[in-house]
Amino acid sequence: MAAEAKHFKYVILGGGVAAGYAAREFGKQGVNPGELAIISKEPVAPYERPALSKGYLFPENAARLPGFHTCVGSGGERLLPEWYSEKGIELILSTEIVKADLASKTLTSAAGATFTYETLLIATGSSVIKLTDFGVQGAESNNILYLRDIADADKLVAAMQAKKDGKVVIVGGGYIGLELSAALKMNNFDVTMVYPEPWCMPRLFTSGIAHFYEGYYSNKGIKIVKGTVAAGFEADANGDVTAVKLKDGRVLEADIVVVGVGGRPLTALFKGQVAEEKGGLKTDAFFETNVPGVYAIGDVATFPLKLYNEQRRVEHVDHARKSAEQAVRAIKAKESGESVAEYDYLPYFYSRSFDIAWQFYGDNVGDDVLFGDNDPASANHKFGSYWVKDGKVVGVFLEGGSAEENQAIARVARAQPVVADVEALKTEGLEFAAKV
């Protein structure tokens, strides 16, 4: 039988967050049946990836598909597979593209099917960095897990059922490390976190911010081992992991290990075909690459961040959503000879675990000014941080903010107000934000 060959006006390569939001925008702007396809390695329609490290792992009422298909994460319509078929948008699932030839506008799948397009949106996201990539001894043992997609999440859920109330070592102190430690603790596991840095989330958190989260986690019974890394693993006769050997010589017993040490944008298919910058596919303010008709959105795009006048790559869900919408609007506007405004993004990151939640807007550069009560033992903990550069507030972090307060800190980060007295900012705290 000849391999399948299909043609679409628009192809979205990747079926994650950016793909789901791009499809919704195509739906809003108008797309004819048969014009648009989403090609995804995953077996399910686009969903809100952040749910995998949060609701998906809850001990009770865990989130499951179809509950968190895009675009529910931003309060929008939930696009079920039927939505795509009603619109005539083809979901080509469980299909990995292994070759992209941009000159002939052809994508080839692992099974040899070919897909041609007029406009391509690259939305391949990121892959996780694995300890096997560095040849860490024993890293291929069973129950050493990662979390990127729904198949990974299901493996983790199965391991949690098989090793009930057991010992978990979490390798990495970033988003995944913090959210998964909390989730596993809530499932009654004995949890130890290990990371080499002096405090958790060092790329965003200051020591004052981390002081709260590390204390809060310790109070929940999570053990934290800092300043060392996993150097090897021990396994039993079945190949199941039993212990983590740390570089400093300590050995931690483990029934499950979850590794969250970062990701890499999936750009390899386009090497030598699309201009790159800062590890991503370089785009303009409309997410078009240097190859006409080829767009890159979400984690893979390095785009002009107008507010800071520099090219950036952002691996966060808010940008995945907004870049997708911007690209589709720009594509449709171009077709009708119109134009859209340049992307003018305000970086926004957030995380939730246990009953705590933080938001951050802007840029964490310059001097940081901690305000509020960051005592993890305090019943009224509420705190934040401003970042001040060249006399202006450029970034704001807030733990435990109300919707209104979070909107206020977003306004501050966007407006970049001048600060006459940095010491006063510390005492004023959130009141400063409320006045902007």
Ligand code: FAD
């Ligand atoms: P993705 O959503 O990763 O989608 C990429 C898609 O492309 C996937 O379906 C993948 O299978 C597919 N694909 C890749 N290569 C191919 C190929 N060759 N052929 C076919 N299909 C392919 N961000 C936050 O701001 N807040 C959070 O709380 C948060 N939590 C997170 C929790 C987890 C567990 C993870 C993994 C990420 C989290 N993020 C969070 C980050 C956020 O989810 C990503 O930034 C966002 O998903 C990026 O969207 P994307 O569409 O670019 O990539």
